[in-house]
Amino acid sequence: MTDIAEAPTPAKMDPPVQAEKFFTSLPARIVARQTEILIRHATTLALRVEAGQLGFIDAIDICYDAAVACGMAESVGHDQIQSILHDCFGPARMAAGLAP
Numbered sequence: 001m002t003d004i005a006e007a008p009t010p011a012k013m014d015p016p017v018q019a020e021k022f023f024t025s026l027p028a029r030i031v032a033r034q035t036e037i038l039i040r041h042a043t044t045l046a047l048r049v050e051a052g053q054l055g056f057i058d059a060i061d062i063c064y065d066a067a068v069a070c071g072m073a074e075s076v077g078h079d080q081i082q083s084i085l086h087d088c089f090g091p092a093r094m095a096a097g098l099a100p
Contacts (some may be wrong), residue, residue, distance in 0.1 A: 034072040035084065038063060042088035049092035056096035060085060 046057040067073045067081045 031072065031075050034067075034070060035076070038067055038072065038081075038084060039088060041066070042085055046070060046088075046089045046092040049089070050095040055096065056089070059092070060089060063088075 042059075042063045045054060045062060046055040049056050049059050063085055064073075064081060073081050
């Protein structure tokens with residue numbers, strides 16, 4: 001078992017590869033928790049879009065940027081992030097007058 005002190009951290013890596021290696025080595029439990037949080041927040045923002053409190057594109061951008069910033073997009077892939085957002089924002093697309 002790897003000692004926590006030996007786990008990769010951005011400070012222990014060369015600057016050009018810091019984020020890439022750090023985020024692709026995230027444990028599955030962290031990725032699962034990030035996915036759960038993304039779904040929860042995306043659903044909340046989708047409800048705000050449906051209520052007319054937030055623009056559709058703005059809400060999508062907020063969620064996508066958060067997924068990229070926390071490294072989730074690198075660990076699960078951009079296609080998976082888009083799939084999650086598509087599922088969460090399905091009803092909001094209709095409310096925004098966009099095609100399904």
